[in-house]
Amino acid sequence: VAHLHKFAPKRRTIYRANEAYSSVAFIRDGWACAYIPLPKGSRQILSFLLPGDITSAAAVFQERSETSIEAITDLHYFTLNKAQLIEALSANQKIFNAFCKLWVERKSEMANLAADLGHRSAEQRIARLILALLKRHIERDLVHDGRFPFPLRLRHIADATGLTVVHVSRVIGAMRKLGLIKIERRFLTVLDLPELQSIGNS
Amino acid sequence: VAHLHKFAPKRRTIYRANEAYSSVAFIRDGWACAYIPLPKGSRQILSFLLPGDITSAAAVFQERSETSIEAITDLHYFTLNKAQLIEALSANQKIFNAFCKLWVERKSEMANLAADLGHRSAEQRIARLILALLKRHIERDLVHDGRFPFPLRLRHIADATGLTVVHVSRVIGAMRKLGLIKIERRFLTVLDLPELQSIGNS
DNA sequence: CGCAGATTTGACAGCCATCAAGGTACGTGG
DNA sequence: CCACGTACCTTGATGGCTGTCAAATCTGCG
Numbered sequence A, B: 001v002a003h004l005h006k007f008a009p010k011r012r013t014i015y016r017a018n019e020a021y022s023s024v025a026f027i028r029d030g031w032a033c034a035y036i037p038l039p040k041g042s043r044q045i046l047s048f049l050l051p052g053d054i055t056s057a058a059a060v061f062q063e064r065s066e067t068s069i070e071a072i073t074d075l076h077y078f079t080l081n082k083a084q085l086i087e088a089l090s091a092n093q094k095i096f097n098a099f100c101k102l103w104v105e106r107k108s109e110m111a112n113l114a115a116d117l118g119h120r121s122a123e124q125r126i127a128r129l130i131l132a133l134l135k136r137h138i139e140r141d142l143v144h145d146g147r148f149p150f151p152l153r154l155r156h157i158a159d160a161t162g163l164t165v166v167h168v169s170r171v172i173g174a175m176r177k178l179g180l181i182k183i184e185r186r187f188l189t190v191l192d193l194p195e196l197q198s199i200g201n202s
Numbered sequence C: 001c002g003c004a005g006a007t008t009t010g011a012c013a014g015c016c017a018t019c020a021a022g023g024t025a026c027g028t029g030g
Numbered sequence D: 001c002c003a004c005g006t007a008c009c010t011t012g013a014t015g016g017c018t019g020t021c022a023a024a025t026c027t028g029c030g
Helices: A082-091 A093-119 A122-137 A153-160 A166-175 A193-201 B080-092 B093-119 B122-139 B154-161 B163-178 B194-200
Strands: A004-008 A013-015 A024-028 A033-038 A043-049 A070-072 A076-079 A148-149 A181-184 A186-188 B004-008 B013-015 B024-028 B034-038 B043-049 B069-070 B076-082 B148-150 B180-184 B185-188
Touching: A004 B180, A024 A082, A033 A153, A033 B093, A033 B154, A043 A093, A043 A153, A043 B093, A076 A082, A082 A093, A093 A122, A093 B034, A093 B093, A122 A148, A122 A153, A122 A166, A122 A186, A122 A193, A153 A166, A166 A181, B024 B080, B034 B154, B043 B093, B043 B154, B043 B185, B076 B080, B080 B093, B122 B148, B122 B154, B122 B163, B122 B185, B154 B163, B163 B180
Parallel strands: none
Antiparallel strands: A004 A076, A013 A070, A024 A076, A033 A043, A033 A070, A148 A186, A181 A186, B004 B076, B013 B069, B024 B076, B034 B043, B034 B069, B148 B185, B180 B185
16 A cells, blocks of 8 residues: 655644545654634544544545544654545455444544533543543553653643633642642653542542 | 334333443334433433434444433334344445444534533533434424424433533523523424524534 | 422522733744 | 744633522422
8 A cells, every 4th residue: 555654743734624535644653633623713622643543534434524633743644545445444354343443432432522521620621631641652552650742732631621721721730739740841740640540530 | 124122111221331232222212312321420411312313323343332321201112133233234235334424423423512512601502402403303304383392301401411400491491581492391492593593603 | 189300490609711911931043 | 142932831810600509389190
């Protein structure tokens, strides 16, 4: 399969909601996010995309997506156009199944996001976001002593949790003062995992 | 295909989250809802299921679902077990495609739900819920003079919008007083569609 | 009629948004 | 190396939306 390598600087939008799209992107390096644009210029971030992730598993069955994709850091990725993707899926049953699994996972993540936004406090939402990112980095074996890459700005956390930047700053500040986490030089360290989990799971 | 007809009285749970499930239900008559149970006894309703709807399009690829299904009204439905479903899907490409389309739709509904819960006011969320139900009933040709079946209790609206019953009561009450809607004998009438849309779309 | 569940209303409190100002980090060009 | 601009972060003051608690009324049903 021909790989089309691409690059986008941080803050660049690589897919725009409601425009026809004919390709799917695989992240090679850097972070991106998928979000729904909302009136008044705000947005709801639905998921963060890490190296190895795919932008949209649903591409095969929809003309256009209602989500935009934006680079958070400088981003290296490559794309498959829809025809190539369909070919790959029909050629190999295993790939097809993996794709469907991924799809189900995404849906279930989204459901949990809705539950979080509807029923949890700011502190809980932020704790759960951090814990989810920690878990994904543990799976990739990228965590050492609770420390992992964290290029998110408060703006991203705010857009993902449905809060304002100001309030995110307060909550993160409080977590820092309580010795739960530490953020420095684009890395986050979880200092008190049990307490963070207890906040998130209540 | 053998149809296994079933009945559940209102308020009965027909699928329980995190239990293995081997069948998928098609609603024949009545309303149900899919929800995520949360600690402290609350829940997030993800979708309302109307006659013709299917409980879960993802059944084929997951052992257990994290959502429960509960009858809102007395409910008539039938089930296909997983083997039957897989057979039907592989036998007919059209059915398979329809299923995938449905799947994508569900995911996109969920994404919009997350956006609503994260970024919209109580009034907007409730207006949008009513408008979404209106739209689904228009598609089924079940709306006459803006009036359609509405068996939801305030509790359901509250659980779907992430609000409390008390607050839902206030907002619905205000909408009634403003002449936007009317609810009586399990039917809802939209009296001022443009205004309701303008509230929902801001 | 009586009871359980549902709805409505009032009083009050708390969480989070908004507005505003000042501080910090970082890249760019002189 | 320094000046400067832009984005980003922090902190305080204030207010509004929505939750919580409580009690009264209503509805449906046996």
